[in-house]
Amino acid sequence: MDSNIKRELMIENFENPFHKESKNGKEFIKANTYNASCIDNIDLYVRIKDGKIYDAYFDGEACAITISATSLMVKKIIGMTLQEARNFITEYYHMVNFENYDKTKLGNLLIYEDIAKQPSRKKCALLPVQALEKSLEICEEGGKNDK
Template structure:
């Protein structure tokens, strides 16, 4: 369990996923779907990738250059979405969007994504926290 009030732990989560992302690097699979994402407010540019087979996300990846918030949130989202059914993944994303926008959310399913719970207080960082999520959402909405 992660303590959202432990600022040091939250910073460590973000920095670990920024400096050593587990899901950075696209896979070579012509069945996967790749979506280019660029930030309207900075120079962040990433590609997000999902491989969906039989309504299950078999792989979630990303690549590109982005800030710590964009990179870490996208890396954690890859972990959270992998092996979920499309509808489950959409629910995970909806819960994450609710947290980022300051609405009610289910903290119990966020795991490391809780590191971004106060992003809504930093308007200039919201786009960073949603860069990867927006791409994954776009891909999943086309799969339904």
Template sequence: MENRTFYNEILTDHNLHPLHKEKLPDANLVLEGVNPSCGDDIILQLKVEDGQVVDGAFEGSGCAISQASADIMLDLIIGKSEEEARHLADLFLRMIKGEASENEIEELEEAGALVDVSHMPARVKCAVLGWHTMEEMLDKKNEK
């Protein structure tokens, strides 16, 4: 694993220069995720075609962890199948609970930068907001 400074740089970069924080006009799935305990609020927008996450973006506001986590998540899931996106969400949530192996954390690429959140209970909801919103969005899509 890389040193903590490297991980802090990843979080800072994704928070200050998010690649996916914008409106996605042709999104076919949109869901708002809110963390009432600290005020994080994101509107996740995905374009899913034939079971593939073709594009994604988010809007909203919140702490650095919630915003960086949503941006990193989109980096990971764009271009993946819904099944792969759900697998990555499962790994991420297990990592945050302190239940993921080092190999599984490596599979999360930059999202592994949030591994230390597992030791900060007050920040867990911030880190998982985008991931839970994505899972809920895909669940609702598949219920239709």
């Protein structure tokens, strides 16, 4: 993908992030992730219903890469089954780690395909999926899964 297009998409999602709002209702699973070495800190709010991600939001303070990646991820995961979400997480990790991955699973998040070339920014791009992983764990541990 052209680097200008990638950059524009990141800036657009940083300046006008999708579903950036705290959701403190009981129906949402809240998962926080932060970077120990810097100041990115986000909360992901996921509502799981009938085995699917019914809705998702996020909030927090973070750099352009973390905010844009979280915004794009939130858009992407709404409507996914839990298995699809797990597959998405796996493919995203593969992409960021320069391993073989299925491009069809990642949509616009492909714009972070080269992020690990800047090692200090890799952790910024991983925060949203780490939050999603945590949310799924909470759900599996008997958390909220509205029937």
